[in-house]
Amino acid sequence: MLLMPQKALRGSARLTRSTRPLRPTQKTWRWSPTSVAGATKQSAPLALVPKKKPDGPSTDLGVILGRLSQLALPYWQEEKSARWKLAGVVGLTLATTAVSVVFNFLGRDFFTALSDKDEVAFKYQLMKYLAGFALGIPVFVFKSYFQSKLALEWRQWMTERLLAEYLSERTFYGLQQSAEVDNPDQRITSDVATFTDTALGLSLTLLNAAIDLVSFSGILFTIYPPLFAALVLYSVGGTAASVALGKNLVTLNFNQEAREADFRYGLVRVRENAESIAFYDGDQDERALLKLRLQAAVENYMGLITASRNLDFFTSYYRYLIQLLPAAVVAPLFFQGKIDFGVINQSQSAFNHILNDVSLVIYQIEALAGFSAVVDRLGEFDEAVVSRRAQQQQLAERAKAGAPADSDVAAAAATSSAPVVVGGDDETSLAALPGIELRFQAAAAADAASSAAAAATAATASASTSTSTSTHTGSSSHHGRPLLQVRDLTVATPRGRNVLLTGLDLDLMSGQSLLVMGPSGAGKTSLLRAVAGLWSEGRGSIDVGAARDDVMFLPQRPYMVLGSLRDQALYPRRHTQQQEGSTATASSSAPASDSSSTSSTSTSSPAAAPLVPPPSDAEILSVLELVQLGHLVTRYAPDAEGEAAGTANGNGASTSATTRGGHASPSSLSAAAAKAALDTSADWASSLSLGEQQRLGWARLLLARPQPALALLDEATSALDQDTEARLYKVLAQSGISYVSVGHRSTLRDFHSALLQLRPDGAGGVTWEVRPLEAAQVAAATQ
Numbered sequence: 001m002l003l004m005p006q007k008a009l010r011g012s013a014r015l016t017r018s019t020r021p022l023r024p025t026q027k028t029w030r031w032s033p034t035s036v037a038g039a040t041k042q043s044a045p046l047a048l049v050p051k052k053k054p055d056g057p058s059t060d061l062g063v064i065l066g067r068l069s070q071l072a073l074p075y076w077q078e079e080k081s082a083r084w085k086l087a088g089v090v091g092l093t094l095a096t097t098a099v100s101v102v103f104n105f106l107g108r109d110f111f112t113a114l115s116d117k118d119e120v121a122f123k124y125q126l127m128k129y130l131a132g133f134a135l136g137i138p139v140f141v142f143k144s145y146f147q148s149k150l151a152l153e154w155r156q157w158m159t160e161r162l163l164a165e166y167l168s169e170r171t172f173y174g175l176q177q178s179a180e181v182d183n184p185d186q187r188i189t190s191d192v193a194t195f196t197d198t199a200l201g202l203s204l205t206l207l208n209a210a211i212d213l214v215s216f217s218g219i220l221f222t223i224y225p226p227l228f229a230a231l232v233l234y235s236v237g238g239t240a241a242s243v244a245l246g247k248n249l250v251t252l253n254f255n256q257e258a259r260e261a262d263f264r265y266g267l268v269r270v271r272e273n274a275e276s277i278a279f280y281d282g283d284q285d286e287r288a289l290l291k292l293r294l295q296a297a298v299e300n301y302m303g304l305i306t307a308s309r310n311l312d313f314f315t316s317y318y319r320y321l322i323q324l325l326p327a328a329v330v331a332p333l334f335f336q337g338k339i340d341f342g343v344i345n346q347s348q349s350a351f352n353h354i355l356n357d358v359s360l361v362i363y364q365i366e367a368l369a370g371f372s373a374v375v376d377r378l379g380e381f382d383e384a385v386v387s388r389r390a391q392q393q394q395l396a397e398r399a400k401a402g403a404p405a406d407s408d409v410a411a412a413a414a415t416s417s418a419p420v421v422v423g424g425d426d427e428t429s430l431a432a433l434p435g436i437e438l439r440f441q442a443a444a445a446a447d448a449a450s451s452a453a454a455a456a457t458a459a460t461a462s463a464s465t466s467t468s469t470s471t472h473t474g475s476s477s478h479h480g481r482p483l484l485q486v487r488d489l490t491v492a493t494p495r496g497r498n499v500l501l502t503g504l505d506l507d508l509m510s511g512q513s514l515l516v517m518g519p520s521g522a523g524k525t526s527l528l529r530a531v532a533g534l535w536s537e538g539r540g541s542i543d544v545g546a547a548r549d550d551v552m553f554l555p556q557r558p559y560m561v562l563g564s565l566r567d568q569a570l571y572p573r574r575h576t577q578q579q580e581g582s583t584a585t586a587s588s589s590a591p592a593s594d595s596s597s598t599s600s601t602s603t604s605s606p607a608a609a610p611l612v613p614p615p616s617d618a619e620i621l622s623v624l625e626l627v628q629l630g631h632l633v634t635r636y637a638p639d640a641e642g643e644a645a646g647t648a649n650g651n652g653a654s655t656s657a658t659t660r661g662g663h664a665s666p667s668s669l670s671a672a673a674a675k676a677a678l679d680t681s682a683d684w685a686s687s688l689s690l691g692e693q694q695r696l697g698w699a700r701l702l703l704a705r706p707q708p709a710l711a712l713l714d715e716a717t718s719a720l721d722q723d724t725e726a727r728l729y730k731v732l733a734q735s736g737i738s739y740v741s742v743g744h745r746s747t748l749r750d751f752h753s754a755l756l757q758l759r760p761d762g763a764g765g766v767t768w769e770v771r772p773l774e775a776a777q778v779a780a781a782t783q
């Protein structure tokens, strides 16, 4: 017997309806499985479920400053070289102020010499002025250059850090499922660029203003103290008024960012789904949708420019009204002969410097409003990413605190001889779902655990077969730890809105295969999602006797990466990850000797992971032929002349697809031509048929190094003819990879050792039944 069900259950999965509110009322979104307590009716329409939209911008200065420091500090704390570079830019900023002060005095002497009609002094002052220009201008230029360079380095660092968080622990998937933040792509790209550029620019402007203020205040105060006092009063009043007038700009800028991103995303979706839209003749619908999004962006922008216009009235009057003041105030002193003519110019210059410094908020209010919106959006994103990672870690802790896998193995052995199990009878309360415990095993531990489990199984099997309520009378011929062990598994949709299957128990031994069948929407893919760790809402446990990296998933529509044919065939580059993983984990705190411990969903390959070289071109070609994709290689190989040219220039690679169109075997190609074909880049998602994409998915599975222990196939042959499907399953069975398939075709039974059949119970729930399939069929099929 190939499959070892554990206990008999009958009936349907049914919900206990709860009158609790849909979601927790906390602002912070909770992902932990306990959030199901906040769920209500199974059939709650989606529209009732609050989709997490951005809360809108925060105009609370405390919140914005908190987010600003949270975003800005890490770079300067962690990068010592950046601190030195910043010191250099600050030094140049100080130098620009020094140059300005020098020019202030040069200007005074220049105009005094002019008014004195002293030609010799005038020429001398002119020379000094020109020398000042020659030396001073480079200071400004270099300050601007090094500031931009530093902002760019900061941007790169911050983007890489955000990418590392976003693209680890499947955080991107969780954020997308929860709709917690909108347009992460835009936040990672343009928001980060704006943030680093503006943060550095504004900080240095503030610093410059402070130094400028001190320097020129002294000058102006010396010339005429009442003028200085009038200026301070004028600017304080103006700043208060501009802050009040510019407050709504923060909201408008925040919304503008989001609406522009929505519009851009709409266009990206048209490009990505061009063929489907074209088949549907959906141009008009798409245009209408995009028009709506554009309209939203335009309306908001209209509000933005109107608010800017109102603010501009104020700032322009503010700026120009006061221009004549210094000359008017100081002129009587000149008429009385108390000051030289050059002092009028000097006071005008000092006055303008101070006015600019103390009016910084007024002049920069629009930039500050835009910056606040960016800080808010980025801070919100950063918090969401960090909180999701923390939730993943909590999950991992809980998995560690759960029952050890070995005791499960013993329990499994107690009923291991029952071949047919049906279930799904228990009423399942959404509030009572603590979350699925998913455990992967470290690869190095797999062998040891397998033999220990085999001993435990042998010791307990005979004593416990009498307790089985199963209809099966035979005994298992399989020993050792199951590759996949499912106990009392209940799977619910994210945020626990809907319970799919309940109480599932099954074991899959290494070398076995399971076919999951059932009507559309029954929860077949959801079961795979739970095994892969994408969904964790529910109850029960899943133990995988392999490392997480040793489980590979083949979706119905494989993801086509950007890149060459080789990139497609080798995706995901497990061999590279293994190498990086082993380097990383070698220095981690996890002891390599702890080989018996199970790992949580976040555990990757162990330190002892072998270095695996990537498959050679010859291997890739032979696997492509095996999955009947050899024609792709010949199609994209350069023709005779192209090949000669490629060889002549030592390149051999082609980036544009030169179509041969033939079906000659790739083995007839030269190594250079085959390499060029594998290096060809194209828009694979639109240039390959779905069946070809599915076969490419199979090629990835067969080329993965090290070879996966378990493959999860979700209707991975739905677009293929039955002969090709049979051929692929035979190759897979011969490869020694165990697999779980989801499919609808009855012919699939021929290639699996057991069947998990899901059926609707007529009351909105699902019943399940596990039964062995004829081993003879499988054997015949794999010959």
Ligand SMILES: Nc1ncnc2c1ncn2[C@@H]1O[C@H](COP(=O)(O)OP(=O)(O)OP(=O)(O)O)[C@@H](O)[C@H]1O
Binding pocket: 177, 493, 494, 498, 500, 518, 519, 520, 521, 522, 523, 524, 525, 526, 527
């Ligand atoms: N992200 C999600 N959030 C909420 N419900 C979901 C989500 N994804 C799927 N569902 C629901 O879960 C149920 C099971 O979906 P699943 O994809 O597992 O079905 P399936 O049996 O694989 O169907 P099919 O044969 O059509 O692929 C469906 O009712 C589906 O609408």
